[in-house]
């Protein structure tokens with residue numbers, strides 16, 4: 177271990193994940209709706225941050241309800257969360273019942289067939305099996321259509337299928353002015369009135385910022401827990417969670433007219449100094465950021481030159497005196513936050529987080545060793 181950089185020489189890069197920041201973000205979101213509970217959405221390996229490391233930190237902060245996408249993710253979460261309520265968003269795929277039951281996982285049911293199948297499993301087991309009911313209010317992706325959810329009012333299928341939570345998902349939560357938000361709010365209120373006594377869950381990260389009308393009984397943030405900006409129209413209120421640093425493998429000087437990288441996509445107009453980083457698109461840094469992204473060496477922002485390679489990235493470090501062999505460059509962190517990196521690569525911060533690789537060293541920090 178190099179104690180100056182904290183980087184192990186065996187690896188080209190290091191991802192630092194701040195678990196204290198994850199817990200603090202959960203508390204901040206919770207505090208925005210003191211009358212509501214706050215769950216955590218930890219699908220896709222907790223947005224790339226490592227499910228089995230992240231969920232105990234959230235549990236310690238007070239989080240008791242978790243959402244994953246797949247049953248396999250639920251099984252992994254259950255192994256470290258023996259007492260939590262764990263919901264599986266993608267619902268009851270055919271044949272999934274035994275796995276869900278064996279690990280005490282709750283499917284988010286979204287069709288008559290799923291409701292009937294789950295009720296039949298509960299009947300055969302001779303006990304109530306809790307689940308959520310997803311009502312579609314505009315996504316047309318998962319969930320029971322609104323008229324069907326209203327028609328289900330008073331039907332014994334709701335209790336036989338163990339419905340302990342009603343939920344829907346926002347179409348455009350990060351655009352507060354979009355009229356679809358108010359429409360979904362009204363439709364969800366309608367569904368809840370048809371099913372009195374069942375708690376409701378409406379808001380993802382951005383939805384929490386749409387005001388008290390969006391809060392209902394259980395908040396469902398994911399992205400904001402991991403430092404993403406839930407309010408893209410203003411400064412990020414969350415604490416950053418991930419930091420990605422790569423080592424400089426070589427520094428070289430190039431003369432005017434020379435190119436760098438595959439297909440010579442960049443050509444030096446004047447003498448430049450280049451640094452080659454020990455990280456590439458195979459590590460989850462998007463190739464689409466070629467020629468557009470940047471990294472920081474010391475306090476200097478250095479542009480990425482030419483095409484990003486599988487294992488290497490070339491920077492223009494002409495202005496960065498700190499760029500030396502064995503030194504480091506920051507790809508994600510500080511002003512290069514996940515939203516900025518996503519935008520630069522023509523995508524969103526969500527995709528940057530969930531694409532984080534496993535090839536570099538992962539370093540988890542808490543308040544004590546941060």
Ligand SMILES: *Cc1c(COP(=O)(O)O)cnc(C)c1O
Pocket residue numbers: 217219265344345379380381382396397398399400
């Ligand atoms: C992913 C997801 C969330 C969390 O959304 P964020 O925007 O990451 O906060 C909440 N609810 C459902 C149904 C989801 O699929």
